[in-house]
Amino acid sequence: MKLDGILPYARILLEKAVGPGDIAVDATAGNGFDTLFLAKLCGSEGHVYAFDIQNEAIAATSNRLESENLLDRCTLFNTGHQDMKACIPETSFGKVTGAVFNLGYLPGGDKSIVTGAETTISAIVQLLEIMALGGIIVLVIYHGHPEGEVEKEQLLNFVSKLPQEQAHVLQYSFINQINHPPLIIAIEKR
């Protein structure tokens, strides 16, 4: 068997968390692959809220959703995920069952624009307020770039101190590879 494929594991978690009629959040829309994935999971009765600070990411995500005719079940916000709670309508509070962050830079984009621990932590705190019990936040942390290593340590420090009454935090990572495979953190709201 193959242990490989840390990206599929992130998707396995989301698949288990998000079902038809659910609300999901893509905190880093990027090229829209996860937004599309979530849109399929939540079905025609569900909804996806996606965030990205870069215009080109929002455009790419919009195009990808439109090409599969799924744009109507998604709302794209051209702003950072730290504005999440202000952007998501209150009618969706308590119904968010899955959220994903791909942390690092936009693949194929400007590598000087990277995510940072501060906004991610702010968004996680907001998500833990507005998610359903049992909802899952998946962090896929790319840390091959210099800022990524710092971000990883700050995030690990934060999530490892979340009270266990509030969340269960799982770390999933390959630990002997020299090419810095992404680390996955899954946070289950309790």
Add this chain to the structure above:
Amino acid sequence: MKLDGILPYARILLEKAVGPGDIAVDATAGNGFDTLFLAKLCGSEGHVYAFDIQNEAIAATSNRLESENLLDRCTLFNTGHQDMKACIPETSFGKVTGAVFNLGYLPGGDKSIVTGAETTISAIVQLLEIMALGGIIVLVIYHGHPEGEVEKEQLLNFVSKLPQEQAHVLQYSFINQINHPPLIIAIEKR
């Protein structure tokens, strides 16, 4: 969804690794639960080699297997797993697809008798020689006791330095819980 249940995850890995006709190893027979689990996975054409330094563990495992009429597909060695390569017949070399270690003390037994990193590392090195490519070693590391914390650090240090051409090493652990849930390490032979 529930992220809980780190023990089931160890079993999911073994289920994927061990199929009918395969050879499996229970490096710490203990009360025999994993030996029995492996015996069912490897089927009537496969075989399980189980090790334990404690008589009472071997007796408990033997009874458990006998009660399910599966003792004939298992060989129990009342010796430490560091003797693995000398005990397992050479005809089984290259056919071992799964191995499991439950590290700590025997549940319900003498808590002063604990596993140590040195013998575990020796057994891992031997397993990487005699396993099939793609074979999986699962370490379930209980580290609530004082020696357990030391053992965990020594094992993490060892496995994180395994050359990636030789093995892929995955760490799976809950990181915010105060009751020291076991940590899982999965090693895939490459």
